[in-house]
Amino acid sequence: MPAAQRIGIVGTGMGGLTLATMLARAGIAVDILEQASGPSALGSGLTLRGNAVRVLRELDVLDELLEHGYAFNDLALRAPGPDATVLVVMDDMRVGGEDLPATIGIYRPELNEIVRRRAEEAGVTFRYRAKVVAVEQDPESVQVTAEDGTTYTYDVVIGADGLNSTVREAIGITERPEPTGMGIWRTFVPRPEEVVRTDLYYGGPAFIAGYCPTGDSMMYAYLVEAAQERDLAEGPEIMAELAAGYGGPWVEIREHIKNDARVNYTHFTQHLIEGDWHRGRVVLIGDAAHSCPPTIAQGAAMAIEDAAVLARELIAAEAFDEESFRSFRDQRVPRARVVVENSVQLGQWMLDGKRDGDVPGLMHEVDSTVRVPV
Ligand SMILES: Cc1cc2nc3c(=O)[nH]c(=O)nc-3n(C[C@H](O)[C@H](O)[C@H](O)COP(=O)(O)OP(=O)(O)OC[C@H]3O[C@@H](n4cnc5c(N)ncnc54)[C@H](O)[C@@H]3O)c2cc1C
Known part of the structure; x- marks a missing residue:
């Protein structure tokens, strides 16, 4: 016992x-x-x-x-900028075993x-x-x-x-x-059909832009920047502005951010x-x-x-x-x-x-x- x-x-x-x-x-x-x-x-x-x-x-x-x-089961890297060119799609390691996603x-x-x-x-x-x-x-x-x-x-x-x-x-x-010096904007929005995995964009107006589908209809999107004191009331405006540097699915995501999305900000x-x-x-x-x-x-x-x-x-x-x-x-x-x-x-x-x-x-x-x- x-x-x-x-x-x-x-x-x-x-x-x-x-x-x-x-x-x-x-x-x-x-x-x-x-x-x-x-x-x-x-x-x-x-x-x-x-x-x-x-x-x-x-x-x-x-x-x-x-x-x-x-x-x-995969992960893609895309280029920042209006075309959001897919640079590479990689098979992700099935770290839980081959029988799990x-x-x-x-x-x-x-x-x-x-x-x-x-x-x-x-x-x-x-x-x-x-x-x-x-x-x-x-x-x-x-x-x-x-x-x-x-x-x-x-x-x-x-x-x-x-x-x-x-x-x-x-x-x-x-x-x-201890703070690492980075901050992240996150929002939970409807999933554009094109979003079927996590795509990461390194560079552009943010250090990292990315998203992850969370179900058939929804996903979350994030933008990582140098940590700063941010006013949450201005969150949607700031996040939409940063998002404007990215194309592909971000065009639709940005529309949702502008239209009253819930946005939060956290320091790493x-x-x-x-x-x-x-x-x-x-x-x-x-x-x-x-x-x-x-x-x-x-x-x-x-x-x-x-x-x-x-x-x-x-x-x-x-x-x-x-x-x-x-x-x-x-x-x-x-x-x-x-x-x-x-x-x-x-x-x-x-x-x-x-x-x-x-x-x-x-x-x-x-x-x-x-x-x-x-
Ligand atoms: C922006 C961001 C994104 C992240 N994304 C991911 C991700 O995609 N994947 C991943 O694996 N990890 C991610 N993480 C990390 C993940 O969120 C944490 O590691 C995880 O939530 C830790 O779980 P926990 O159970 O230790 O604590 P928590 O989830 O923080 O839970 C602590 C609980 O304790 C309660 N509590 C606190 N103080 C008291 C008290 N005094 N009395 C009673 N209750 C109390 C709180 O209310 C809370 O419910 C992310 C973290 C951040 C900041």
Whole structure:
């Protein structure tokens, strides 16, 4: 029997939801505490690479991912400028195995909802409006206090609470995400028929322009620029102006942006906790432990993989022992490091104006690393 019988997870991102489902299916009592008032209905798209899909398949959600998302196996490079000439179409490595698509594009709230339902079916208790403000522990248990003053007690607590993790701060880990110097505009718009995979445009008014289909009717599009303070109210205008430097499907995308599209802006960050990812009975996963720019679309995949590896360790540990947290971390660091460093390097070459960087080489190193199952 697993030693941890009552587990609290902070955060209903992909890391927290995946972990909660796996632990609850093993008979562990799992609470998931989330600051939001309920499942999120707003968001943009997500590029889910095969290694993430391989883990999610263990939750029996593959059919739903394929039904709601958009699967594809290639990637194209196009030229910036009015003609949007297709320079090359490459077969993408099927990093989840030959029986899975290389990539599934999906609307983020839809993905969360698919996995949330599995967690609920497995018996996970969801506590929304539970913003965690304090985490304390003694040798036997962990006490988590929410903003409304309620305290919950667990054998083990997992901080799956993202970039600005409160749990990380509460256990005294001081490493934090640092800006990389890039910012990204994103919008969720109807899919032009021509968009059947991710096309990337390097150069032009933005460092990178790209898009990813997320279903039959919708897709998300993005433009990466040097990070700056941007006024979101001017978002559609700015994004449409940048988009004007690109042809092909961007002509139609731009029309949607101009006509009241929802547009958001985010600064890229990076970090990787070098020491232990735990203190006592509290451990971090996902963006709380490491973050990277989405230049290689592996952040959520890393959170999902973290969840699978930690679930395995917690289910196997018959006595509480910090060694299982160390083993989890040791399995994850080399993989997370390749993803973080290569994702950052790709962006840095662009910031430095280096045009001969081996971008396919960087991507290939990440793909070769993550194709090995966790
Ligand atoms: C612009 C952008 C595009 C991206 N695109 C991709 C992509 O295409 N593919 C990919 O694989 N990755 C992508 N990523 C990375 C991906 O979004 C993250 O790596 C992933 O969401 C991390 O998941 P997580 O579960 O660790 O944390 P999160 O998804 O951040 O979830 C954390 C949860 O914790 C909750 N929370 C926070 N604090 C508290 C608290 N104190 N109390 C209670 N709840 C709390 C939050 O409300 C949230 O629900 C992208 C990132 C960015 C910035």
